[in-house]
Amino acid sequence: MDLAILNQKLTGAFSGMAYSTAEACGQATVEVPADRVKDVLKFLRDDADLQFDMLLDVTAVDYPARTPRFEIVYILVSTERRHRIRIKTRIEDGRALQTVSDLWRSADWGERECFDMFGIRFDGHPNLKRILNPDNFYGYPLRKTYPLRGERDPAFLDYKETEPA
Amino acid sequence: MGIELIRGDNFMTTTLASAVNWARKSSMWPFPFGTACCGIEMMATLASKYDMARFGAEAVRFSPRQADLLIVAGTICNKMAPVLKRIYDQMSDPKWVIAMGACASCGGIFDNYTVVQGIDEIIPVDMYVPGCPPSPQALMYGFTRIQDMVQKGRGQSLTATAEAVPVLPV
Numbered sequence A: 001m002d003l004a005i006l007n008q009k010l011t012g013a014f015s016g017m018a019y020s021t022a023e024a025c026g027q028a029t030v031e032v033p034a035d036r037v038k039d040v041l042k043f044l045r046d047d048a049d050l051q052f053d054m055l056l057d058v059t060a061v062d063y064p065a066r067t068p069r070f071e072i073v074y075i076l077v078s079t080e081r082r083h084r085i086r087i088k089t090r091i092e093d094g095r096a097l098q099t100v101s102d103l104w105r106s107a108d109w110g111e112r113e114c115f116d117m118f119g120i121r122f123d124g125h126p127n128l129k130r131i132l133n134p135d136n137f138y139g140y141p142l143r144k145t146y147p148l149r150g151e152r153d154p155a156f157l158d159y160k161e162t163e164p165a
Numbered sequence B: 001m002g003i004e005l006i007r008g009d010n011f012m013t014t015t016l017a018s019a020v021n022w023a024r025k026s027s028m029w030p031f032p033f034g035t036a037c038c039g040i041e042m043m044a045t046l047a048s049k050y051d052m053a054r055f056g057a058e059a060v061r062f063s064p065r066q067a068d069l070l071i072v073a074g075t076i077c078n079k080m081a082p083v084l085k086r087i088y089d090q091m092s093d094p095k096w097v098i099a100m101g102a103c104a105s106c107g108g109i110f111d112n113y114t115v116v117q118g119i120d121e122i123i124p125v126d127m128y129v130p131g132c133p134p135s136p137q138a139l140m141y142g143f144t145r146i147q148d149m150v151q152k153g154r155g156q157s158l159t160a161t162a163e164a165v166p167v168l169p170v
């Protein structure tokens, strides 16, 4: 995806929104504020020149030392225009994002996985429950603070105290 | 009992139990519970090259109600554990269990929050086959020891046999 075109589009449609772009190995990334991310995604899907009609993945990254702590990554592909882009946003633990499962149905399971593994909530999601771990699972295992061996780990007690589910 | 003396060589006397056990061990019906890479090695064992049919175990049953040998081949994660337990419970007695590979025996390399650390945490195991994955020969060896157990009773297969392990020259 050509960042020049994208910049032009984004400043046209979202004047006044603070965002940043980056490019690595020919792959474009845009970071937007958490409260605007759904608008941006909807725009990217509906714009006639961009047509991002496929959401490849929704996932998260945990940076325990940063505030806000989590980075949510949306990977979009346009099967019409043959280009792809990553949209990132940052969110604090305990805050929720708007669901995009009404824009792309593939977001349904991606957001459930995000919730299951990182404990990130998505407002308006039709069925936000665990998808990979058992229903009675405690904690969010892809957080860097989660002890590797789970409940068998001596560090689990600490985890349970500091990060209630 | 003497009937052989009266009627000649066409008769053989034995106990009912040992005759039944002999029939049982010669026609074990395994339930293949292959969940990971060990499952591939189990398929190789069952297929024509190694051929479990030589030991009478070629009738693989995908219904636990028709099987009497559960071969757990692969990693069992916590979410799979209730399924395995239910399948074991659905098998009719008498039944035997082989834990094939490091994962099924003790969790293997997966010492983490998702994997059951050995299926003996949830169901009883008769034979552990070590390896990652065990070779088909190892599985067949384990299977023949299970046959010994069927004939002689549980836990009886490891009594000293004539097959002493030869000491390798150093």
Ligand code: SF4
Residues within 6 Å of the ligand: B036, B037, B038, B039, B073, B074, B075, B100, B101, B102, B103, B104, B108, B131, B132, B133, B134
């Ligand atoms: S014991 Fe090794 S080969 Fe067998 S399932 Fe585990 S990792 Fe795979």
